[in-house]
Amino acid sequence: MNRFDFCVPTDIRFGEGQVECLAKEIGKYGSRVLLVYGGGSIKKTGLYDKIYEVLKDYQIYELSGIEPNPKLSSVRKGAELCKKNDIDVILAVGGGSSIDASKHIACAAFYDGDPWDLVLDKTLATKALPIFTVLTICATGSEMNPGAVISNEETKEKLEISLPMLYPTLSVCDPTYLYTLPPMQTAAGTADIISHIFEQYFQPNDGAYITDRLSEAALKTCFKYGPIALKEPQNYEARSNLMWTSSIGLNHLFTVGKGGAWSVHPIEHELSAFYDITHGVGLAILTPQWMRYVLSDNTVARFAMYARNVWDIKEADDYVAANAGIDKTEKFFHELGLPGTLTEIGIDDSQFTEMATEAVRTSGLSTRSYVKLTPEDVVKIYKMCL
């Protein structure tokens, strides 16, 4: 196992009705709250009213309309609101987009220049407002980690800012809030969770046996409960298992002791930066093809291990097992109702070269990922997805 630091201070309040705790917990940090959320879904479900009821003793300001793949312009607005209204706490209600925007706002609130500067140079971030979250979709794991991905609509860049000060202080994870998710969001969210675990699993192991076994446990959970959550949206067991797996799926637990950069996310980030598609949809399309592209004598043992330990495939031959595991993965995404090709979502090859170049330039793809990829490799993977 490689040397590592592990510290996840976020206070998770998991289960039905946990939102009530906010009345007391936020008060430890102040009374002026910036409520950050997306579209109107929390108004339809009643959660918006519930938040106001729970926080009746607080002064609430609002930043609504946070988009999927949250944009720099929203962060700018949020930072202005914090400065102008002397905000004490940011409360993100929603999924990864609202939480990621809130994280960037939390540190931008203490910075005089443009918030994008902080993404390009993390050392400029000196302080952050405390962030509380109420999760309404499980996918990104942002509720229990210090990272945020923000899209700069002017430069078409989609980059991450990750700093220990950006761990949410407290996250409310109530599986019943997932009951009303549209099926496509349940499916794409599940694909996102799975992809996060893959990104950590498909890396050199460095002797971190425990970490790989934990990852397999989490993958099995997604494969078991994803279809159940789709078929029975109000199945508490399915929703709760997926929700907790999502949170621990990206809080570094599945990466400790291992090394390397992510493989598929950088390739997908360009898709959603260029075409604004749902992140999980892009991941579901790309992942099986990426697996096929990088399968080789160097990687087959790990893909076969995945097939055997997660899918219970008994084939003795490594290549046969590995390919069966990849097929299972592809079939799983298909059965979740996710698109299987870029063509299906209206993306053609016209920008592949530009996207591939960006993907490699802005990530560890060519230097530290499981199988190192050039822009030419990435173009080939995009083409396999047509």
Place this chain on the structure above:
Amino acid sequence: MNRFDFCVPTDIRFGEGQVECLAKEIGKYGSRVLLVYGGGSIKKTGLYDKIYEVLKDYQIYELSGIEPNPKLSSVRKGAELCKKNDIDVILAVGGGSSIDASKHIACAAFYDGDPWDLVLDKTLATKALPIFTVLTICATGSEMNPGAVISNEETKEKLEISLPMLYPTLSVCDPTYLYTLPPMQTAAGTADIISHIFEQYFQPNDGAYITDRLSEAALKTCFKYGPIALKEPQNYEARSNLMWTSSIGLNHLFTVGKGGAWSVHPIEHELSAFYDITHGVGLAILTPQWMRYVLSDNTVARFAMYARNVWDIKEADDYVAANAGIDKTEKFFHELGLPGTLTEIGIDDSQFTEMATEAVRTSGLSTRSYVKLTPEDVVKIYKMCL
């Protein structure tokens, strides 16, 4: 999954050489350090000198001689030292005993009465000194949780105090410090880790699929690396996997979403309270017999699941599978060189009734454990261990 709160703020610094970080990290809390440790082993290995070298700019006071099953008298001494010398930080160097004593001292330092009061009434603990740890044996998981077990030598009670304020601030986990452990300590430590996971695994599941799968991952890791660490004491991969599994084995990760009290620890605690035996040795003796005693139509499915998922036992019949898994468990402890009976360690039946009564009185054995046990049941289990 049941409702749960999860917040583990301890900063883990894992890997060779991480002790160096203490020079900077402790300084955030002050300059007056109480160094708490056990016997002379850290002097023999050079770790004692290393600590002084790293903390050359600090003022260090010492409490040495912390015994296995740490005693109230040590805690009293430690609390006095803290008050008298205006201690800022407690640094525990050792295993669970030194860390547990340090936790109790940390809150006793702010309490005017006898430290045992805090064990009997947790609400009396209002504040605690920050606790740093350097782990030299992996077993109890105390380095990443808020609990401490203290023995009152006057009343023969062995009780736990657990409070969020007692999470260590930072724990250094350097697997190379385990290289010099005597084989019996490696074996007993491994049994302790395994038992912690069992205590959480053998509880009603309540739909917490992910939690059970994570526990199985951890159990497999112990069964794989325990024998390797014994045979090759300097095997970094084995030591590091066991060390990390130990930490996450008792930080609530394997219990979230599930309910119930522990089953075997309360029975063992009386053994070590009455006879001062090594905790892990008592657990290794008791566990297989406890399993056999509680195996029934109500529990066989879970024991069979354990056998199949952890030991890869293929038997279709649940009872056959369950018994095969229990046999494997017993054989494993035997192969680690641990005693298999109480007789072997000089314990006869003379105090069984008294111990059984205490075990039930001071725990959830009769009310909330996996299979509820009366004192008569516990006596029968002790007798099976003769």
